[in-house]
Every structure is written in structure tokens, then in C-alpha cells.
Amino acid sequence: MTAPIQRVLVIGGGFSGMATAIQCAKLGLTVELAEIDPGWRSYGAGISIGGPTLRALRTIGVLDAFLERGYGGDGVNLFTANGHPIGTLPTPRVAGEDVPGGGAIMRPVLADILAKAMIAAGARVRLGCTFSRIAQRDDRVDVQFTDGTQDSYDLVVGADGLYSKVREALFPDAPKPRYTGQGVWRAVVRRPADIACATMWLGSRVKAGVNPVSPDQMYLFVTEDRPTNEHIDPAEWPRMLSDLLAPFDVPLLQSIRAQLGPQSQCNYRPLESLLVPMPWFRSRVALVGDAVHATTPHMAAGAGIGIEDAIVLAEELGRHATVEAALEAFQARRWERCRMVVENSGRLGEIEIAGGDKAEHERIMRETLMRLAQPI
Numbered sequence: 001m002t003a004p005i006q007r008v009l010v011i012g013g014g015f016s017g018m019a020t021a022i023q024c025a026k027l028g029l030t031v032e033l034a035e036i037d038p039g040w041r042s043y044g045a046g047i048s049i050g051g052p053t054l055r056a057l058r059t060i061g062v063l064d065a066f067l068e069r070g071y072g073g074d075g076v077n078l079f080t081a082n083g084h085p086i087g088t089l090p091t092p093r094v095a096g097e098d099v100p101g102g103g104a105i106m107r108p109v110l111a112d113i114l115a116k117a118m119i120a121a122g123a124r125v126r127l128g129c130t131f132s133r134i135a136q137r138d139d140r141v142d143v144q145f146t147d148g149t150q151d152s153y154d155l156v157v158g159a160d161g162l163y164s165k166v167r168e169a170l171f172p173d174a175p176k177p178r179y180t181g182q183g184v185w186r187a188v189v190r191r192p193a194d195i196a197c198a199t200m201w202l203g204s205r206v207k208a209g210v211n212p213v214s215p216d217q218m219y220l221f222v223t224e225d226r227p228t229n230e231h232i233d234p235a236e237w238p239r240m241l242s243d244l245l246a247p248f249d250v251p252l253l254q255s256i257r258a259q260l261g262p263q264s265q266c267n268y269r270p271l272e273s274l275l276v277p278m279p280w281f282r283s284r285v286a287l288v289g290d291a292v293h294a295t296t297p298h299m300a301a302g303a304g305i306g307i308e309d310a311i312v313l314a315e316e317l318g319r320h321a322t323v324e325a326a327l328e329a330f331q332a333r334r335w336e337r338c339r340m341v342v343e344n345s346g347r348l349g350e351i352e353i354a355g356g357d358k359a360e361h362e363r364i365m366r367e368t369l370m371r372l373a374q375p376i
Contacts, residue, residue: 005029005154005155005317005323006029006030006154007029007030007031007032007152007153007154007155008021008024008029008030008031008032008153008154008155008156008157009031009032009033009034009141009143009151009153009155009156009157010024010031010032010033010034010123010156010157010159011033011034011130011131011156011157011158011159011160011165011166012033012034012035012158012159012160012161012164012166012289012291013033013034013035013037013040013115013125014042014111014159014160014161014289014290014306015110015111015114015289015303015306015307016159016288016289016290016303016306016307016309016310017033017035017157017159017160017288017289018033018111018114018115018117018118019056019060019114019306019307019309019310019311020157020159020288020309020310020313020314021033021118021121021123022060022061022114022117022118022121022123022310023060023310023311023313023314024123024157024313024314024317025118025121025122025123026121026314027314027317027318031121031122031123031124032123032124032125032126032151032153033118033123033124033125033126034126034129034130034131034145035125035126035127035128035129035130036128036129036130036146036160037127037128038127038128039127040111040115040125040127041108042107042108042110042111042112043107043267044107044108044186044267044269045106045107045186045187045188045219045220045265045266045267046104046105046106046107046186046188046211046213046218046219046221047104047105047106047107047110047303048102048103048104048198048211048221048297048300049066049070049102049103049104049105049300049303049304050091050101050102050299050300050301050304050369050372051091051092051093051094051095051099051100051101051102051372051373052094052095052301052304052308052372052373052376053300053301053303053304053307054066054072054094054095054099054100054102054103055094055095055096055099056304056307056308056311056376057095057307058095058096058099059311060114060117060307060310060311061117062113062114062117063095063099065113065116065117066103066105066110066113067099067103069105069109069113069214070103070104070105070106070109070110070213070214071103071104071105071211071212071213071214071215072099072100072102072103073100073101073102073103073196073197073198073211073212074091074093074100074101074102074197075088075089075090075091075101075102075197075198076088076089076091076102076197076198076199076200077197077198077199077200078199078200078202079199079200079201079202079250080201080202081201081202081203081204081206081247081248081249081250082248082249082250083201083249083250083251086202089365089366089369090369091197091369092369092373094373102197102198102300103211103212104198104211104212104213104218104219105213106188106213106214106217106219109213110303126145126147128147129145129146129147130145130146130160130165131143131144131145131146131165131166131169132144132145132146134156134166134169134170134285136282136283136284136285139154140152140153140154140284141153141154141155141156141283141284141285143156153284154284154323155284155285155286155317155323156284156285156286157285157286157287157288157313158170158285158286158287158288158291159287159288159289159291159306160291161289161290161291161294162177162272162274162290162291162294163177164287164290164291166285166287166291167276167287167291167292170282170285170287171276171282174276175274175275175276175277176274177272177273177274177294178272178273178274179229179270179271179272180271180272180273180296180346180349181225181226181227181271181349181353182223182224182225182226182270182271182296182349182352182353183223183224183226183268183269183270183271184221184222184223184224184268184269184271184297185220185221185222185223185224185237185240185241185244185266185267185268186219186220186221186222186265186266186267186268186269187219187220187238187241187256187260187264187265187266187267188213188217188218188219188220188264188265189210189217189218189219189220189256189259189260189264190216190217190218190259191210191212191213191214191215191216191217191218192252195210195212195218195252196212197211197212198210198211199211201248201250201253203247203248204355205224205225205352205353205355206222206223206224206225206244206247207222207223207224207352208220208221208222208244208245208248208253209221209222210252210256220241220256221297222241222244222245223271223297223352224244225352225353226270229270229272232268234266234267234268237266237267237268238260238261238262238264238266240268241260241266241268242257242260245257271296271297271349272294272296273294273295273296273342273345273346274290274292274293274294274342275292275293275338275339275342275343276291276292276293278331278335279331280292280327280330280331280334281327281330281331283323283324284323286313286327286330288306288309288310288313289305289306289309290302290306292338293305293306293334293338293339293341293342294342295341295342295345295346296345296346296348296349297345298344298345298348298349298365299341299344299345299348299365299368299369299372301341301345301368301372302341304372305334305337305338305341308334308337308376309330309334309338311376312330312333312334312376313326313327313330316329316330316333333376337371337372337376340368340371341368341372344364344367344368345368347364348361348364348365351364
């Protein structure tokens, strides 16, 4: 460790925040994480994980726990809305020949895995608390917290998500999240034995898919065009999701329709994206994850690139003699990869909304997968 840093504060206890805390603690730093939710809850159903993200989880040190508590599989099977085979997208085994090319897990399970790893690494957690004021000095960052306490740190990392308060404080003129015109529905259902990897059915305006998250469960995801970003009563979610599956003439999807109910953990999320131009830091405060590069789920890479941020940030902190040099190197390594994911995922959504060129859609997916397979 060459950088003159001893104390790090991470604001935000999501995937990228926890990964940042883990990797910084591995450097021997004193790390605190402030999470505004007193219950430190993780919302949502399943999350699809690509090979590059599995590689990142291996670097973090939690891959074995993921494979034990989640599910790994190879390839993505594609079908038409009436079940006619289209083909299989390859998922290279970039995490190692012994690791499947992709997988999925319940979001709360992955959050629990990362939280346990973070505590084991020695990071301290402040729950029900966030910052109320950040004041940068030449050699430190003074932070006042919402619980009335205050402290000083050598580095503060904002990992507080799409609507980041750290970003607002640091760059008040930064772009705001943009609604993309699509929404995604998710639910948890029983997994048949013949579903061994991610499988999707492509309709004209609605895309449905399933991905195993355990030996006996899988999660359903349905992407639909929705011109306006409007509130939908959660009580209506199971019925509306069932209606979206009605046009798919596929026995499995019709079986899932019959399963949907309060027990299915149905949820809906409007798809928003964000790409903040560099710089992603100011002096001793930096931003990672969705705070600067929130993407739609079309490439199953959003969580992965946030976890990669943590890995690269820690690598550069351990490599450089000053905080500024480390953060410059961090953003230089991350910009193009994150830009590609956000913009290519956005383009996939545009093609789907317009009923556009399926060949372009397939090309973008394949090219993005190939580039994500490259080292970070």
C-alpha cells in the first residue's frame, strides 16, 4: 500500500458499496460504511449474473458462496413468442474453466453474501445513517452524519445509487436519471428440471424470460414497452404480470401464469439509465456504481460493472502515491467499459421499443458480451 490513506468512508450499502468496502479493507485500510436503511434491506426478486460478474465475484472472494446459494449455467436459449427456437447465445467461461458462463441469484441472497464478507473483512457499518454535510480539506474530508456525529476520512466513496445524494452534493449540475420507455416485471416461481440456464421468449413488444436462482426456484422477468413512467399499485402487480404473459403460446409460461400470486414476490421497476461524464471524483470524494453509470438490465451487467468499480478503485489506491493520481487512474480504466454497457443496453431497449432490426439487436448483444469478457 503506497497511497497516504488510512480511513475510508463508503456511503451506500448496495452491491457496489459493499464490494468497495471489502476491497479497501483488504488493503489494510480502516473502512466504514454508512447505510441509510436501518434494516439494510435488499429489494427485488432475482438478478441475472454474467460471466464477467462471476469473475468479479471470484476476485472479491465470494464466488464459492454465490455458487452454493445461487445457480450457475451456460448459454442463453432464445425462442419466439410461440416457442419456436431461435438459437443460443454463448456465455464464455471467463471466470475460469471450472465456473459456468452465467447464472442468477436472489438479490437479498447476494446482498447477504456480500454483507457477511464485508463484516469478515473488518469494515464497520453505520445503519440508519447517512451524511448531512461533506467538507473537503487538502488532506481530509470532514463528514457530518444524520445521527449528529462527525468524523474525518482520507477518502469518501459515494455508492448510493441512481438517485445519489453524494453526486448531487459533488456535481449539482450532473445529468439526472432518464426513463427509457420500458419497465421490467419480476417474480419468483418453481423451477422445472429442464430449465438449466437463462431462457427467453421474444414477443413483438414484450420479452419474457426465466433464469434459475437455485435447484428448485427460478425468477421470471418480463420487459414491456411503457411510454410513461407512472406509479403502479403493487396490489395490481400479479394480475398485470399475468396479463402480459397471456399472448405467449408456451406451456411453461402459461404454467407460470397459474402460479402467480402474493407468494410470488412480484415487483415492477421502470427502467432508467444514467451516464455521468467524467470526472467521477472531486479531490477526495469519488463516485462508483449506479451513482455514475446506471444501466438497464439488457446485458445483465449493471451489478457487475459496479462490483468491478470496487476492484479497480482498490487496485489503483494500492498503486499510486496520491489520492488524485489513484482516482484519475480509476476513472480512466472504467469510463469506456461502463459507457459501452450503458449506451449499448440503451440501444437494445430502443430497438425493442421500435420493433427494429433484430440483426442489429443480436450483433450488439454479441459484441458487448465479447468486450465484457476482456480483462477489466
